[in-house]
Amino acid sequence: MGRLILLRHGQSLYNKENLFTGWTDVDLSEEGIEEAKRAGEILLKHDLLPDICFTSWLKRAIHTAQLALKEMEWEQIDCIKSWKLNERHYGAWQCHNKDAIRKEVGDEMFMAVRRGYDTSPPPLQDGDPRLAENDPKYRKLDPSSLPRGESLKATRKRVLNYFAEAIAPELARGKDLLVSAHGNSLRALVMAIEHLTPAEIVEVEIPTGEPIVYVFDETLHLLRKERPARFSKD
Numbered sequence: 001m002g003r004l005i006l007l008r009h010g011q012s013l014y015n016k017e018n019l020f021t022g023w024t025d026v027d028l029s030e031e032g033i034e035e036a037k038r039a040g041e042i043l044l045k046h047d048l049l050p051d052i053c054f055t056s057w058l059k060r061a062i063h064t065a066q067l068a069l070k071e072m073e074w075e076q077i078d079c080i081k082s083w084k085l086n087e088r089h090y091g092a093w094q095c096h097n098k099d100a101i102r103k104e105v106g107d108e109m110f111m112a113v114r115r116g117y118d119t120s121p122p123p124l125q126d127g128d129p130r131l132a133e134n135d136p137k138y139r140k141l142d143p144s145s146l147p148r149g150e151s152l153k154a155t156r157k158r159v160l161n162y163f164a165e166a167i168a169p170e171l172a173r174g175k176d177l178l179v180s181a182h183g184n185s186l187r188a189l190v191m192a193i194e195h196l197t198p199a200e201i202v203e204v205e206i207p208t209g210e211p212i213v214y215v216f217d218e219t220l221h222l223l224r225k226e227r228p229a230r231f232s233k234d
């Protein structure tokens, strides 16, 4: 039996300011730091001690995992990082106020991009300083593999690719895994694990700092889902 613990990072500085973040590498707010520590308390209280930690390459997810594991006095485990767990790339909407964008594009387009499955935000154009190729973190990656604006469908493709190559084999070995990532990269994973349709995923919100646990058998058949922060199962 392997447990997959999904954890959305605590509140970031951009979440606090209501800005689209995507691949912008902002840190946690004070509240986000507290949420990450609280996530560690919840995991410890429920005996959810991971064998391996996975995070994106973005510091809000990395720091959330570190703060939670520190709180648990469980910092000895390996932490494997992949850009494929990064947040959905929010394209030209990145760094812009969410209410201002909603006003500009209208409710329908806003929600189609934000919560729909196959609608992408407008992509970043050549020369835009926000392009991932300008961030030295991604310098060794083929620039053509770096997104400029992703739908949930595109995000799901890279997240599931990483899940299959790195995460699923460990789960099948019965390991307990912590995945510290982002609202939309985790929605992509939840959609696949729970076999949700594009219409169903529209309704799914992943709260910051609240662990979601999936328990699998060794054939990766899903046995149950738990929300330890809510002291109930669903």
Ligand SMILES: O=C(O)[C@H](O)COP(=O)(O)O
Pocket (backbone or CB within 6 Å): 019, 020, 021, 022, 023, 087, 090, 114, 182, 183, 184
């Ligand atoms: O990238 C962002 O702005 C957030 O992490 C997720 O934003 P959303 O809830 O608006 O999709």
